[in-house]
Amino acid sequence: MNGxxxxxxxFNVNSLRARLPIVTNWLVENQPDVLCVQExxxxxxxxxxxxxxxxxxxxxxxxxxIYNGVAIFSKEKPENVRxxxxxxxxxxxxxxxxxxxxxxxxxxxxxxxxxPESEQFEYKLNWFDRLxxxxxxxxxxxxxxxWVGDLNIAPEPIDVYxxxxxxxxxxxxxxxxxxxxxxxxxxxxxxFRKHCKEAGQYSxxxxxxxxxxxxxxxxxxxHIMATKPLADKSSACYxxxxxxxxxxxxDHTPVIAEFDL
Amino acid sequence: MNGxxxxxxxFNVNSLRARLPIVTNWLVENQPDVLCVQExxxxxxxxxxxxxxxxxxxxxxxxxxIYNGVAIFSKEKPENVRxxxxxxxxxxxxxxxxxxxxxxxxxxxxxxxxxPESEQFEYKLNWFDRLxxxxxxxxxxxxxxxWVGDLNIAPEPIDVYxxxxxxxxxxxxxxxxxxxxxxxxxxxxxxFRKHCKEAGQYSxxxxxxxxxxxxxxxxxxxHIMATKPLADKSSACYxxxxxxxxxxxxDHTPVIAEFDL
DNA sequence: GCTATCGGGG
DNA sequence: CCCCGATAGC
Numbered sequence: 001m002n003g004x005x006x007x008x009x010x011f012n013v014n015s016l017r018a019r020l021p022i023v024t025n026w027l028v029e030n031q032p033d034v035l036c037v038q039e040x041x042x043x044x045x046x047x048x049x050x051x052x053x054x055x056x057x058x059x060x061x062x063x064x065x066i067y068n069g070v071a072i073f074s075k076e077k078p079e080n081v082r083x084x085x086x087x088x089x090x091x092x093x094x095x096x097x098x099x100x101x102x103x104x105x106x107x108x109x110x111x112x113x114x115x116p117e118s119e120q121f122e123y124k125l126n127w128f129d130r131l132x133x134x135x136x137x138x139x140x141x142x143x144x145x146x147w148v149g150d151l152n153i154a155p156e157p158i159d160v161y162x163x164x165x166x167x168x169x170x171x172x173x174x175x176x177x178x179x180x181x182x183x184x185x186x187x188x189x190x191x192f193r194k195h196c197k198e199a200g201q202y203s204x205x206x207x208x209x210x211x212x213x214x215x216x217x218x219x220x221x222x223h224i225m226a227t228k229p230l231a232d233k234s235s236a237c238y239x240x241x242x243x244x245x246x247x248x249x250x251d252h253t254p255v256i257a258e259f260d261l
Numbered sequence: 262m263n264g265x266x267x268x269x270x271x272f273n274v275n276s277l278r279a280r281l282p283i284v285t286n287w288l289v290e291n292q293p294d295v296l297c298v299q300e301x302x303x304x305x306x307x308x309x310x311x312x313x314x315x316x317x318x319x320x321x322x323x324x325x326x327i328y329n330g331v332a333i334f335s336k337e338k339p340e341n342v343r344x345x346x347x348x349x350x351x352x353x354x355x356x357x358x359x360x361x362x363x364x365x366x367x368x369x370x371x372x373x374x375x376x377p378e379s380e381q382f383e384y385k386l387n388w389f390d391r392l393x394x395x396x397x398x399x400x401x402x403x404x405x406x407x408w409v410g411d412l413n414i415a416p417e418p419i420d421v422y423x424x425x426x427x428x429x430x431x432x433x434x435x436x437x438x439x440x441x442x443x444x445x446x447x448x449x450x451x452x453f454r455k456h457c458k459e460a461g462q463y464s465x466x467x468x469x470x471x472x473x474x475x476x477x478x479x480x481x482x483x484h485i486m487a488t489k490p491l492a493d494k495s496s497a498c499y500x501x502x503x504x505x506x507x508x509x510x511x512d513h514t515p516v517i518a519e520f521d522l
Numbered sequence: 523g524c525t526a527t528c529g530g531g532g
Numbered sequence: 533c534c535c536c537g538a539t540a541g542c
Contacts, residue, residue, distance in 0.1 A: 014532095015535055039532095041536070066536050067531075112532065207533035208532080251532090251534080275542090276525055300542090302526065327526050328541070373542060413542095468523035469542085512524075512542085 004261040006101060007032040010148040010222050011243070012109070012204070012252035016040040016071065017048055022246050024051050030240070032256065033075050034100055036107035038150045040069030047071075060098055068093035070107050070149070074100050085130055086137070095131075097138075101261070103230065104139060108149035113170035121170055124152070128179035132186055139227075141187025144261075147225040150204075150252065153180050155190065158199035159220035171221060189231035191224045191257045196237065203239050204252045213244060224257040233259045265522040267362060268293040271409040271483050272504070273370070273465070273513035277301040277332065278309055283507050285312050291501070293517065294336050295361055297368035299411045301330030308332075321359055329354035331368050331410070335361050346391055347398070356392075358399075362522070364491065365400060369410040374431035382431055385413070389440035393447055400488075402448025405522075408486040411465075411513065414441050416451065419460035420481035432482060450492035452485045452518045457498065464500050465513045474505055485518040494520045 009032045013019045016037065027035060035057075042048070042063045052059050058077045062084070063069030070093060072078055078098035084090030094109045108131065113124035131147075139145050154172050157163035166172040184190070192201070202218025212218060224237060237257040244253040270293045274280045277298065288296060296318075303309070303324045313320050319338045323345070324330030331354060333339055339359035345351030355370045369392065374385035392408075400406050415433050418424035427433040445451070453462070463479025473479060485498060498518040505514040 018535065039535090114532090206532090207535090209533090248534085279525070300525085375541090467542085468525095470523090509524085 002261060004101060006034070006103065006259040006261055007256060008034040008036075008103075008105070008146060008148065008224065008259070009254045009256040010036045010038070010107070010150075010224060011254040012038040012150040012222060012250060014039050014041070014250040014252065016042050016069070017046070018248070019250055020048055020051055022243055022249070024055055026240075026243055026254065027052075027057055027073060028055055030256070034105055035073040035254075036105065036148045037071050037073070038069070038107070038109035039067075040071050041066060042069055060096060062092040062096055064093045068109055070094060070096045070109055072096060072098050072100075072105060072107055074098075076100055078105075085134055091127075095134075103144045103146055103259075103261075106135075106145065106147040106149075108147065108151065110150065110152045112152045113173075113176070116168060116170055116173055116175075121173075121175075124170065125175055125179045128176075128183050132183045135183070135186050141227050142229060143227060144230040145188075145227045146230060146257075147188060148223065148255075150221055151180070151223050152221055153177070154219045154221060155180060155223075156193075159202070161200075161202075161217040161219070171219060184225070187227050188225040189228055191226050191231050191234050192220070192237040192239075192255060194231060194234065194237065201239055203255055205244065207251050222252055222255045224255055226257075230259065233261055235260050263522055265362060267295070267364065267520040267522055268517060269295040269297075269364075269366070269407060269409065269485065269520070270515045270517040271297045271299075271368070271411075271485060272515040273299040273411040273483060273511060275300050275302070275511040275513065277303050277330070278307070279509070280511055281309055281312055283504055283510070285316055287504055287515065288313075288318060288334060289316055291517070295366055296334040296515075297366065297409050298332050298334070299330070299368070299370035300328075301332050302327060303330055321357060323353045323357055325354045329370055331355060331357045331370055333357060333359050333361075333366060333368055335359075337361055339366075346395055352388075356395075364405045364407055364520075364522075367396075367406065367408040367410075369408065369412065371411065371413045373413045374434075374437070377429060377431055377434055377436075382434075382436075385431065386436055386440045389437075389444050393444045396444070396447050402488050403490060404488060405491040406449075406488045407491060407518075408449060409484065409516075411482055412441070412484050413482055414438070415480045415482060416441060416484075417454075420463070422461075422463070422478040422480070432480060445486070448488050449486040450489055452487050452492050452495050453481070453498045453500075453516060455492060455495065455498065462500055464516055466505065468512050483513055483516045485516055487518075491520065494522055496521050
């Protein structure tokens, strides 16, 4: 027991540069210890670090052109930073790991999967297996591990607006559910579901359909998973819909967990 | 003498849709009888007429994809509207003529000319000749004719920030000065210069150089020319720099003339 | 710089 | 619907 309170958030920003004031304002207002972001869509040489220097956040990141990209912002300097998987394809712009306050943060942007029966879908299913392998080779389920990010999966029927028709969707497909379950069985707890059993708690609303946010036609794709010892210390977990009501919002919105360590 | 006061303005908006609130707010605040705009960059089926209906302005326009486009906004319905030249190439998105309160308004977006010795430069020089021909065949120098718009020429050395180095520029080239002079000799007066002899009175500042507006490194390219009888009735002519200080301003700013008819 | 368009991606 | 990047004109 060291009595440290820790606030950890995840946010798919859909371009860090396009959403820069949204992200920095959100950090200033919410003061999380850690913010993991996905889909930064910025190459490393263009990373807008200065904006975060100015608000006293440290950061580590890995990006590429146009697609993907992950970053961790934190008040304390991230330690033991690891980029991507151990083996090829390393997928560095999709997986970044760091230690902060003795907690291991695993920030992932899981491949979306395109269509069932596509090559990309196979790659996605395999990705969960590779992540399980990554956990197995580096950590113990008794460690303080937190796995966050856009996992591109709605785990349960209450996590999508139409659980019947969406069974054919790559983010709510039975095969993906099985793949996730295998990872969870390693020793992880869905921290949001521990604190909130309500249906219709979403973190993503598709731009391409009209009025999805207004009518709450969404998906819970952004998650905070923790090993049991860490989940036991969580005191709250919630979705902040405010950033999705901004002028030009991301299609995702942040999820936040609080811990008493 | 009918005692009518008339306020006529010209504004290259660099996309009417991108600048819509700037233009409508400017109309509401300044209440001109006529506003001629250039570079609307909007096709006719996308013209944002509703915004002008709401503030009780009538309008006529001709546009195309991406480039060019002219429009006239006025309190009274424009009459005897004519689009483009009589002969091909008609250049409809560059020339629109209408009668308002007995004054013939000729709103032009003169071709920029690219580089000296280019085909486009020849086309530009020729454009002034074709316009002179247009005046000759439709009007008399004794009529109330006003020729306004982005003429893509700074007439005098005091109309550019560097009259020596810019002599090679297509908007300050001796050949263009000659071409303009021929049109003016038909019977036109530079209404702005009649009222203001000051140097450094610009209506355009290039986006591509830094701090051109702050350092007043500009050009007077937007003009209000009038036949002598009409110019004699002008009471004021000035440039309004406020719209260029907006959030996302056009590179041009309005020129306004007032008449006592 | 600031438009706009187009094509690729989600 | 909204991102990016490329291209073209001024």
